Structure formats: structure tokens, C-alpha cells
Amino acid sequence: MDVKYILPFLESIKSVLEQFGVDQVKRGQLAKNHIMHVNNDITAVVGVVGQVRGNIAYSMSEDTAQRIVSAMMMGMPVIELDEMGRSAIGEFANMVTGNASILLSNSGLEVDVTPPSIIFGRNVFFIISTVDTIKIDMETSLGRIEVNIGLEI
Amino acid sequence: MDIDLYQIFGTSTKNIIKEMLDLDIKGMDSLKEEPGEIHSMGVSSIITFAGTRKGRLLIDMEPGLALYVANTLLGEEYDNIKNQMVLSTVSEINNIVSGDAVTQLNNSYSMRLRLAPPIVFTGQDVIISIPKISSLSSWGDTDYGRIRINIAWEGGNS
Numbered sequence: 001m002d003v004k005y006i007l008p009f010l011e012s013i014k015s016v017l018e019q020f021g022v023d024q025v026k027r028g029q030l031a032k033n034h035i036m037h038v039n040n041d042i043t044a045v046v047g048v049v050g051q052v053r054g055n056i057a058y059s060m061s062e063d064t065a066q067r068i069v070s071a072m073m074m075g076m077p078v079i080e081l082d083e084m085g086r087s088a089i090g091e092f093a094n095m096v097t098g099n100a101s102i103l104l105s106n107s108g109l110e111v112d113v114t115p116p117s118i119i120f121g122r123n124v125f126f127i128i129s130t131v132d133t134i135k136i137d138m139e140t141s142l143g144r145i146e147v148n149i150g151l152e153i
Numbered sequence: 154m155d156i157d158l159y160q161i162f163g164t165s166t167k168n169i170i171k172e173m174l175d176l177d178i179k180g181m182d183s184l185k186e187e188p189g190e191i192h193s194m195g196v197s198s199i200i201t202f203a204g205t206r207k208g209r210l211l212i213d214m215e216p217g218l219a220l221y222v223a224n225t226l227l228g229e230e231y232d233n234i235k236n237q238m239v240l241s242t243v244s245e246i247n248n249i250v251s252g253d254a255v256t257q258l259n260n261s262y263s264m265r266l267r268l269a270p271p272i273v274f275t276g277q278d279v280i281i282s283i284p285k286i287s288s289l290s291s292w293g294d295t296d297y298g299r300i301r302i303n304i305a306w307e308g309g310n311s
Contacts, residue, residue: 119274
């Protein structure tokens with residue numbers, strides 16, 4: 001998978017979090033996987049179709065998700081992820097992927113984003129792509145976000 | 154058209170499972186609105202699609218049925234639903250069902266739908282939430298376990 005397809009998603013996480021006042025976003029470890037094993041509580045998956053086709057999964061702990069939702073709601077305390085909180089995490093994944101799709105469109109690739117799905121659970125085994133996925137840990141001041149990118153190009 | 158957007162997935166699921174596995178699904182005749190959260194029965198696969206509208210199909214199987222599907226199609230004796238081949242087989246079934254249903258919708262209603270690749274997952278206490286989209290589910294029974302499909306379209310069934 002060419003790096004030019006991956007970078008827009010990482011840049012997009014940084015710019016979306018910056019919109020919510022989060023300025024510490026660092027790229028951490030990178031790995032290649034086929035089956036994705038998630039120990040985090042929450043995974044939001046968004047699909048892309050068009051000249052780039054695939055799924056992008058954003059996994060995080062419940063604490064991190066609560067902090068992201070709080071940042072999205074201008075610092076309002078979030079003590080549990082209720083329906084509105086879950087909806088906000090879906091919206092976060094949608095914003096990141098939508099923003100990345102604009103960056104991809106700017107480089108001449110026609111892409112559209114599909115509705116997000118939020119999956120809660122422990123010890124979850126995923127396959128999000130028929131090809132290998134690239135896993136990148138994004139270290140932020142709100143906690144770690146594990147990004148798995150599976151694109152069939 | 155509107156009810157067709159949902160029912161076509163039930164028909165495709167029954168036909169493809171029968172054709173590929175010679176397995177009858179009893180029931181799956183009616184659709185019921187789901188609350189915002191769906192508790193996975195064992196192995197779940199989601200395909201999302203986008204065109205003139207956006208939506209997704211969830212196929213959810215009990216472990217016994219997922220193992221039967223993989224063992225029958227691959228001619229092996231898997232006994233763990235976390236096995237990559239079991240997950241891949243359920244995912245491929247969803248791909249075939251969604252491909253069949255979406256082709257019919259595109260031909261009948263010019264919806265220009267394109268499919269994202271399927272995702273498939275299994276784990277402990279798995280709950281699936283699709284925010285802001287109302288969805289309809291249909292349940293069926295087989296000799297090897299239950300199956301549920303859940304269909305959602307952005308903008309609901311209006």
C-alpha cells in the first residue's frame with residue numbers, strides 16, 4: 001500500500017483533533033497485519049468506495065473515547081458513553097475519513113465515504129480487508145487511537 | 154420501492170445460502186425495527202455501500218452456523234470461530250449476498266451503489282451501534298443456528 005494513500009488519514013486525525021483544541025498528536029508504532037486483534041473497548045469503522053476502496057478502523061479505550069467526546073463538546077464532562085456519546089464517536093470517525101477523502105480527491109482520486117459502524121466489546125478479532133492492513137498508533141493527549149487502514153487499490 | 158430496499162437483502166440471503174450450502178433458512182419473512190444497539194450472536198459481518206443513498210447490511214450468525222458455513226464451503230473441520238478462515242468465509246458470504254442485492258437495486262432503481270469491502274468480527278460481549286440510522290432486522294433459523302440480517306439506509310425508510 002503506497003504511503004500516499006495512508007498519509008491523508010493520519011493528517012486528517014491530526015487536523016480534526018486540532019479543531020477540538022487537541023494539539024499533541026504524534027504518530028507511534030506502525031505494523032502490518034492481516035487479522036486485527038483489538039483489546040480496546042471501542043472501534044469505529046468507516047468504509048470508502050471509488051478509486052480507493054477499503055475500510056478504516058479507529059480503536060480506542062472507553063476513557064479515550066470519553067475524552068474525545070468531551071473535547072468535541074467543548075470540554076463538557078463525559079462520564080459514560082451514552083447514545084449521544086456513541087453518536088459523537090461515529091461522527092469523529094466520519095469527520096476523519098471524510099476529511100481524508102477530500103485530501104485524496106485533491107490528489108485526483110474520486111472517493112466517497114460510507115456510514116460509520118461502532119463496535120463495542122472485549123478481545124475482538126476483526127478482518128477489515130481482503131488485503132493486509134497497516135496499523136498505526138496515534139498517541140494523543142486524549143489517549144492512544146489505534147488506526148487500521150485496509151485499502152484495496 | 155422503499156420496502157424493496159430492505160426485503161431484497163432477505164431474499165438474496167436465503168437464495169445464496171440455499172445455493173451455496175444447500176441449507177434452508179426458516180422464517181426471515183418479516184422485518185422489525187431495531188433499537189440503536191445490536192448484540193452480536195457470535196460472528197457478525199458488515200458491508201457498507203454508497204451511491205445515490207448510503208446504507209449497510211449486517212449479517213449476524215450464531216457460532217454453530219458460522220462453523221457449519223466455513224466447514225461446508227472449505228471442506229475442513231474448524232471448531233473455533235476466531236479462526237481466520239471461519240471469519241473470512243462469513244465475510245465472503247456477506248460479500249456475495251450484498252453484491253447480489255445491490256446489483257438488483259442498481260438495475261431496478263439506478264442507485265449506482267458501490268460496496269466497501271466486508272468487515273467481520275467476533276469477540277466477547279460485542280455490541281454494534283450504528284448511530285443516527287434507523288434499521289430493520291429479520292431473523293431466520295437453520296438446523297445449525299440462528300441468523301439475523303439487519304439493513305439500514307441513511308434517511309431511514311422514507
